[in-house]
Amino acid sequence: MTLLVHDVTLTYPDGESRLTALDAVGLEVPAGTLTAVIGPSGSGKSSLLAVAATLVTPDSGRVVVAGEDTTRLGPAEKSALRREKIGIVFQQPNLLASLTAAEQLQVMAHVAGRPTKAVRGRALELLDAVGLADKADKRPHQLSGGQRQRINIARALMNEPAVLLVDEPTSALDHERGAAVLDLLVTLTRERSTATVLVTHDHAHLERMDRTATMADGRLTGAGADAPADTVPGAQDAAGGAQRAGAGTARAEGAR
Numbered sequence: 001m002t003l004l005v006h007d008v009t010l011t012y013p014d015g016e017s018r019l020t021a022l023d024a025v026g027l028e029v030p031a032g033t034l035t036a037v038i039g040p041s042g043s044g045k046s047s048l049l050a051v052a053a054t055l056v057t058p059d060s061g062r063v064v065v066a067g068e069d070t071t072r073l074g075p076a077e078k079s080a081l082r083r084e085k086i087g088i089v090f091q092q093p094n095l096l097a098s099l100t101a102a103e104q105l106q107v108m109a110h111v112a113g114r115p116t117k118a119v120r121g122r123a124l125e126l127l128d129a130v131g132l133a134d135k136a137d138k139r140p141h142q143l144s145g146g147q148r149q150r151i152n153i154a155r156a157l158m159n160e161p162a163v164l165l166v167d168e169p170t171s172a173l174d175h176e177r178g179a180a181v182l183d184l185l186v187t188l189t190r191e192r193s194t195a196t197v198l199v200t201h202d203h204a205h206l207e208r209m210d211r212t213a214t215m216a217d218g219r220l221t222g223a224g225a226d227a228p229a230d231t232v233p234g235a236q237d238a239a240g241g242a243q244r245a246g247a248g249t250a251r252a253e254g255a256r
């Protein structure tokens with residue numbers, strides 16, 4: 001299992017007490033599949049992505065990325081794991097105004113310490129994969145909102161992540177462009193074998209996702225975490241990885 005969130009609870013300070021944002025949440029995402037997470041505002045979707053991205057440490061539970069139990073890692077190790085194994089697509093593209101489309105991607109390889117000659121070629125290949133081969137030398141202000149979001153997605157894939165986390169990628173797009181971006185995410189998930197989690201309010205295209213999990217009041221249902229481990233493709237790998245890390249069984253039981 002490429003991404004495994006196991007029995008995760010996350011609370012935030014809330015006056016005198018604490019607010020439970022994630023309540024015993026479990027999520028299993030095999031490589032090459034896409035899980036959509038839906039749910040009302042405040043139900044915990046962004047918190048789930050932040051925990052899966054290792055940006056927020058849960059109160060309890062485990063997050064296993066490509067066999068690595070991230071709960072055992074220090075801050076520097078987590079940063080390295082994020083750079084190498086996790087691609088994150090935020091709602092807003094946040095592209096750098098002075099860089100061309102190709103440079104937006106190339107800079108990711110530099111940040112990850114992979115400034116090889118092949119970087120430009122990989123950036124161009126990814127721009128081609130998102131339908132922007134002819135925009136490599138354009139700057140953000142020369143591109144439409146949909147094109148900027150495609151660059152945002154290509155940029156997240158630059159370092160060949162095992163896990164792709166996507167937060168509301170269609171919220172600023174019209175229906176047609178939103179549908180095209182979701183189609184693209186499904187195609188890239190298959191082609192690049194990423195374990196993809198997509199938070200969306202856009203219910204129109206959910207039938208194209210492999211799974212749809214629903215978040216309500218910090219609890220998640222339908223995320224595959226209630227399936228027996230031996231029926232989920234790749235689950236044995238996750239169990240091996242987790243056990244090597246000394247973390248016990250990899251079966252997630254949070255979603256009921």
Ligand SMILES: Nc1ncnc2c1ncn2[C@@H]1O[C@H](COP(=O)(O)OP(=O)(O)OP(=O)(O)O)[C@@H](O)[C@H]1O
Pocket residue numbers: 012013019020021039040041042043044045046047048
């Ligand atoms: N940094 C924080 N400090 C305190 N409470 C927080 C923090 N972040 C989120 N919360 C609370 O945790 C709960 C879950 O929030 P979260 O943002 O994960 O939900 P969401 O489903 O992503 O909502 P939305 O769709 O509006 O983005 C909410 O009650 C929210 O107010």
